[in-house]
Amino acid sequence: MPIIRNGTTNTNKTALLRSRLIHELREPAVRGFPLVLENQIGQTRKYHVTIIWDEWGDLPLQTRSRIILDAYEEVFPDKTGRISIAQGLTMSEAISLGLFPYKVIALPTRVEESFLRDRVVDALKRRGAIRGQYDLELRYRTVEEAELARAELQKEIPGDFWTIVQEMAPEVWTTT
Amino acid sequence: MFPPLYERGYDCIVQFEDAAAQRSAEAEILLKRSRHLGAIYLFGYSVEMRVKAAFFRNAGFLAGRLISPQDRSNAIAMSATLGLPVAPGPHDIAGWAALAVAARLTTANPYNSAFGNLIVSQATSLYLIWREVLRYRSVPPIPREIHAVRTIAGWFANNYAMIR
Numbered sequence: 001m002p003i004i005r006n007g008t009t010n011t012n013k014t015a016l017l018r019s020r021l022i023h024e025l026r027e028p029a030v031r032g033f034p035l036v037l038e039n040q041i042g043q044t045r046k047y048h049v050t051i052i053w054d055e056w057g058d059l060p061l062q063t064r065s066r067i068i069l070d071a072y073e074e075v076f077p078d079k080t081g082r083i084s085i086a087q088g089l090t091m092s093e094a095i096s097l098g099l100f101p102y103k104v105i106a107l108p109t110r111v112e113e114s115f116l117r118d119r120v121v122d123a124l125k126r127r128g129a130i131r132g133q134y135d136l137e138l139r140y141r142t143v144e145e146a147e148l149a150r151a152e153l154q155k156e157i158p159g160d161f162w163t164i165v166q167e168m169a170p171e172v173w174t175t176t
Numbered sequence: 177m178f179p180p181l182y183e184r185g186y187d188c189i190v191q192f193e194d195a196a197a198q199r200s201a202e203a204e205i206l207l208k209r210s211r212h213l214g215a216i217y218l219f220g221y222s223v224e225m226r227v228k229a230a231f232f233r234n235a236g237f238l239a240g241r242l243i244s245p246q247d248r249s250n251a252i253a254m255s256a257t258l259g260l261p262v263a264p265g266p267h268d269i270a271g272w273a274a275l276a277v278a279a280r281l282t283t284a285n286p287y288n289s290a291f292g293n294l295i296v297s298q299a300t301s302l303y304l305i306w307r308e309v310l311r312y313r314s315v316p317p318i319p320r321e322i323h324a325v326r327t328i329a330g331w332f333a334n335n336y337a338m339i340r
Contacts, residue, residue, distance in 0.1 A: 039260065041258055041259035041281055042259070042281070042282055043282075046259075047259065048260060048261070048274065060297075060301070062294060065293045069289070084277065084278070084281055084286075085259070085292060086293055087296060093304055097262070097300070098262050098268070099261055141261075
């Protein structure tokens with residue numbers, strides 16, 4: 001009989017993610033995930049750490065927070081006790097919370113007209129595109145990062161279909 | 177002659193805290209009548225009021241002082257200085273909770289790390305389910321969502337004496 005454990009009791013997963021995160025923090029990849037956002041809180045010498053990683057899966061946020069604190073303690077002992085907010089989010093959660101408001105997309109009708117769809121899809125996927133509401137999209141935190149990605153794509157596959165869209169939180173257009 | 181209802185009272189910490197308790201009690205009534213979406217909607221607002229009240233207390237506001245639109249804008253503008261990865265929107269419960277925790281760090285009585293993280297985790301868990309746009313919806317929430325939102329709202333109510 002299979003045993004299905006929920007995120008809270010799955011200690012194996014917790015231990016595995018902890019050791020993987022330690023490895024990732026020691027030898028950070030240039031691109032891809034986990035993506036670590038580390039911000040100092042004012043003049044306090046305390047930090048707000050957010051780690052975007054789809055490996056969090058369905059683990060409760062509190063457990064993710066514990067894993068981050070443990071991994072930081074192991075890799076950066078000088079920062080022990082100085083991480084005041086440790087947040088682990090999947091990419092879709094991070095997008096939902098507004099952390100990646102800029103998206104680079106290829107306008108579908110223009111792509112179809114250019115007969116380059118396969119190449120466009122391949123270029124987006126190679127850069128880690130996710131399935132958005134309508135089509136594949138690359139997500140970025142700043143407009144500068146999005147501009148850079150758009151320029152790279154434009155260089156690889158010239159065309160008038162590459163564009164940047166800034167996603168607004170629903171509350172911005174529905175209410176005050 | 178009464179002024180319009182929306183002009184009676186004003187935004188301040190005490191009103192936020194009273195409103196949070198009222199919305200929470202109303203949510204429980206709705207829940208008993210199986211009005212689940214309405215209950216979730218009000219539970220969410222009760223948490224929003226508590227994290228905002230906590231932020232303004234931590235930022236040094238007196239309990240009865242008017243909180244103006246400019247004060248809210250100033251608070252949001254503080255988010256970068258306070259280490260938030262993104263500035264919170266007006267109803268961003270997760271962002272306001274992080275602001276409250278970060279603002280408390282700048283005082284003589286910061287939350288301990290575990291409690292601060294718990295506040296942010298709870299608020300973020302709620303905000304991954306709740307948005308103010310729920311008032312435009314007529315979809316039935318699933319039991320797990322109802323349970324999570326009620327539990328989190330209860331946690332904020334029960335721990336508010338330590339959060340504030």
